Amino acid sequence: MTRTARRNHRTLQVTGAGVAALLALGACSSSDSGSLSTTSGSSGSTSDKLTGTVTVFAAASLQESFTTLGKQFERAHPGTKVTFSFGGSDSLAASITGGAPADVFASASPKTMKIVTDAGDASGTPVTFVRNQLEIATLPGNPDKVASLKDLTNPALKVVLCDKEVPCGAAAQKALDASGLKLTPVSYEQDVKAALTKVELKEADAAVVYKTDVHAAGDKVGGVEFPESADAVNDYPITLLKDAQHTDTAKAFIALVRSAEGQKVLTEAGFLKP
Amino acid sequence: MTRADLSEAATETLRGGPRRRRVRTGAVGRGVPLPLLVPALIGLAFLIVPLVALLVRAPWSSMPEQLTSADVWQALQLSLVCATAATAVSLVIGVPLAWLLARVEFPGRGLVRALVTLPLVLPPVVGGVALLMALGRNGVVGKWLDAWFGITLPFTTAGVVVAEAFVAMPFLVISVEGTLRAADPRYEEAATTLGASRFTAFRRVTLPLIAPGIAAGAVLAWARALGEFGATITFAGNFPGRTQTMPLAVYLALQSDPEAAVALSLVLLAVSVAVLAGLRDRWMTAG
Numbered sequence: 001m002t003r004t005a006r007r008n009h010r011t012l013q014v015t016g017a018g019v020a021a022l023l024a025l026g027a028c029s030s031s032d033s034g035s036l037s038t039t040s041g042s043s044g045s046t047s048d049k050l051t052g053t054v055t056v057f058a059a060a061s062l063q064e065s066f067t068t069l070g071k072q073f074e075r076a077h078p079g080t081k082v083t084f085s086f087g088g089s090d091s092l093a094a095s096i097t098g099g100a101p102a103d104v105f106a107s108a109s110p111k112t113m114k115i116v117t118d119a120g121d122a123s124g125t126p127v128t129f130v131r132n133q134l135e136i137a138t139l140p141g142n143p144d145k146v147a148s149l150k151d152l153t154n155p156a157l158k159v160v161l162c163d164k165e166v167p168c169g170a171a172a173q174k175a176l177d178a179s180g181l182k183l184t185p186v187s188y189e190q191d192v193k194a195a196l197t198k199v200e201l202k203e204a205d206a207a208v209v210y211k212t213d214v215h216a217a218g219d220k221v222g223g224v225e226f227p228e229s230a231d232a233v234n235d236y237p238i239t240l241l242k243d244a245q246h247t248d249t250a251k252a253f254i255a256l257v258r259s260a261e262g263q264k265v266l267t268e269a270g271f272l273k274p
Numbered sequence: 275m276t277r278a279d280l281s282e283a284a285t286e287t288l289r290g291g292p293r294r295r296r297v298r299t300g301a302v303g304r305g306v307p308l309p310l311l312v313p314a315l316i317g318l319a320f321l322i323v324p325l326v327a328l329l330v331r332a333p334w335s336s337m338p339e340q341l342t343s344a345d346v347w348q349a350l351q352l353s354l355v356c357a358t359a360a361t362a363v364s365l366v367i368g369v370p371l372a373w374l375l376a377r378v379e380f381p382g383r384g385l386v387r388a389l390v391t392l393p394l395v396l397p398p399v400v401g402g403v404a405l406l407m408a409l410g411r412n413g414v415v416g417k418w419l420d421a422w423f424g425i426t427l428p429f430t431t432a433g434v435v436v437a438e439a440f441v442a443m444p445f446l447v448i449s450v451e452g453t454l455r456a457a458d459p460r461y462e463e464a465a466t467t468l469g470a471s472r473f474t475a476f477r478r479v480t481l482p483l484i485a486p487g488i489a490a491g492a493v494l495a496w497a498r499a500l501g502e503f504g505a506t507i508t509f510a511g512n513f514p515g516r517t518q519t520m521p522l523a524v525y526l527a528l529q530s531d532p533e534a535a536v537a538l539s540l541v542l543l544a545v546s547v548a549v550l551a552g553l554r555d556r557w558m559t560a561g
Contacts, residue, residue: 094528158411158429163512163526186429187511188518190526198511202412203428 003244006177010167052083052246054253057092059108059167059236060191061132061209064216065269066106066257072265073256080141080249096121096241103244104254106236108132108192109167113237123244126237129258130271134171134229135211137199138222149226152206153183159206160195163188167234168195172208174232195238196221201243210234215270235274280407325543332540339453340537346373348515349523352539356431356519357499360438361446364495369488375447377456387451394444401440409436409509419525432515433510438499445498446491453487454480498544 030188054073056196057068063086070082085092087104087198090110096102097119105122106129113126139145152159161183162169169188176183189195196213198204200220214223238257244250256262267273276296333340340346375387393401399431409416413425427433459482467482468515481488503521510517512526 060438072467094532120411160429160511165526187513188526190507198428201406201410203406203410 002180011088017102017213047056049250049254050077051079053083054103054246054248054250055083055085056104056106056253057085057087057096057100057102058094058104058106058192059089061168061212062106062236063107063152063193064085065212065266065271069256069262073253073263076256077249082253086193088163090165090167091190092113101243101245102241103246104238105241106169106257108236109170109234110237112167113171113239116174116241117237121244122244124238127258128235128240128274129238130236130263130266130274132169132210132212132236132271133236134175134226134232135214136147136224137196137209137214137217138224139199139202139205139208140219140222142222142224144170146206146224148224149179149208149228150181152208153181155184157164157205158203159183159185160189160198160207162192162195162208163186163190166191168192168208168210171234171265175208175226175228178231179228204260210270213272233272236271282384283398293331293484316347323324327541328536328543332536336533336539340534341541345514346538346541349518350552351537352434352515352518353432353500353542354545356434356438357496357502359435360442360499361492362494363435363439364443364446365488365492368443368491368495369450372420372447372450372454373480376451377459391444393441394448398441398504398506399508402437402505405437405440405505405509409433428509429511429513429517431510431516434519437505438502441496441502441505444497445494446488448490450484450487453484453490456487457483485491493550497550498540500546535536 017091042239043055056066056070063084066084066086070084072084085100089107089109091096092105092114093107093112096105096116105113105116108115110126110128113122116122117126120211136146136149136152138144146152146157151157161172164170164173168191187196187198192209192213195204195207196209196217199207200219211223211225211229214221238254240247240250240254257266263273373389375383375390396404406428407413409419409427411417411420413427416427419427427436457480462472462475462481465479466472470478501521503520503525506517506519507522507525512518512522518526518540524535524538524542527538
């Protein structure tokens, strides 16, 4: 899945307005506020103190925006490095509870986050940083004239869904249930990117994915919004993990995600504000 | 290791190792140097401990309910059917290919042999992507299959068989080719001088001669097909009852219910061991 981060990187003012936002947001997030203000408290120059590699496990749907944010973070804090593992939230959660060395976990649903908090692997309480809505991805130009969720039940169409175990699949099921529709896909894919890829390769005619994924795929797929998606909006929680190596740097990354600057990147990718 | 060695090794593995019985007496006491024994035992532990761990961590108490679910049987059944079909496909086209490689001189034979073995070393996901590009609805060949015959392979059980055969056939080809090279071609020549056509000679003389090699190759291919994951999920997708084989079921179960994943893994392990052991008795030890 080679999807280059197409978004051009905006000049960042993380040091100025960013730090202020960090402070403001840090103060709201209950457990983190203490040590966050000690790190970035004095002025912009303290950002130099942040070192080390932050390993972020993030839902596949966050790939484009988090890659952008990671680069911003590395530029704002020379000497730091942000590495990502993107995948289905469930398999990421399983890796974390299985002892994978991660500092931050951003999942696509509270349910998958709960796997990590229940196992006692999170530090503090996870906070919702964005929300995501479903959209139908179609072949470019929508040759099958898909206009609604109901159109996908047409047996002539090859539709792929995410597996019910992963958040995008659970959300799709919720939307289908809410509208009383029965849909038999040709495949339940293991994460949202795999579902989208099948449409990009024209192997499937349509997929129910996140709005953000349709957005990220550019003109390789078409997008059809459907009203039932309002019944299945996913909250994305993020948390610091207990075994984090560089706690301060990891906290600063979370703060960036929640800052005005970070939210700008995320909303431009199609995410909704929490 | 030459190919002949490799298939020899494969055959021997299935046969239970080369005849060692004579040296067994007191081997540990006298002959085995420590610098060999210690890494050998580490190697043994490395291969066996993970399997033992599956047994240790298995949710024995909830095992009955884990395994009585219809999904599990569906996936297991599909796995067995598809692996067997993939082996059959490999036999039908793989044995002649092995014969071609072993018996016919043609320019570029070395290159062809290298290409045939490529799926052995290729990451299975890459194999799946390659199959999509070739046989997908929009693929180089698949486009025409769809346009002319209305056949599309992705997301179908046939697609699973194709993915498994792609990954498993090289095992058969290598094994059979090695056996053919070791078999004396003079028997075939004698048959042809007595008036048999080349095909008859192959059918009546060569095939019986290399049957153990074919069996060994088929077992290896079957086992490889049964465990195939990457190419299958990439090319055939995941739909219960149609394309969801056991390895896919294990992978997806691991995401929400690790206990179920362990239980499913044990089933797959048991089936593999049972079949390898069963076939060993029937075909190998006699030889």
